[in-house]
Amino acid sequence: MKILFLNGPNLNLLGTREPEVYGRTTLADIEAEVRSKAKLMQVEVEFRQSNQEGELVNWIQDAKGKFQVIVINAAAYSHTSIALRDAISAVGLPTIEIHLSNIHAREEFRHKSLIASVCRGQICGFGSKSYILGLESAIYVIESNK
Numbered sequence: 001m002k003i004l005f006l007n008g009p010n011l012n013l014l015g016t017r018e019p020e021v022y023g024r025t026t027l028a029d030i031e032a033e034v035r036s037k038a039k040l041m042q043v044e045v046e047f048r049q050s051n052q053e054g055e056l057v058n059w060i061q062d063a064k065g066k067f068q069v070i071v072i073n074a075a076a077y078s079h080t081s082i083a084l085r086d087a088i089s090a091v092g093l094p095t096i097e098i099h100l101s102n103i104h105a106r107e108e109f110r111h112k113s114l115i116a117s118v119c120r121g122q123i124c125g126f127g128s129k130s131y132i133l134g135l136e137s138a139i140y141v142i143e144s145n146k
Helices: 027-040 053-063 075-079 082-091 129-144
Strands: 002-007 044-049 069-073 095-099 121-124
Touching: 002 027, 002 053, 002 129, 027 044, 027 129, 053 069, 053 082, 069 082, 069 129, 075 095, 095 129, 121 129
Parallel strands: 002 044, 002 069, 069 095, 095 121
Antiparallel strands: none
């Protein structure tokens, strides 16, 4: 089982960026926690982060045939990127959208996710644990497709 975790803009600043919203846990900390859990569950994970929309699109397109599920925290691109939405739709891999904060309880412009309609599900509001829930959900998707 191989799961691709994609992280969008500004997630490289976790731990210092708006800690009252996103916490003090860094992306490296989150990755280590997910890798540890994945190892126990005998699942291979790969983490990538980019501030560039096109790079995320390329990684989504390249995932077909290499990964069984994509878990994506597209960050601000969730609310703006038709390109990411179209890439997820075109590739056809089960994709799980995750967010650290509850996007539905924040500013109005964050309430709508353009990628949600082409994702298998959405997890938000659980801080860094959203990634663990994303991992568990991805494993569930893989096992239910067997």
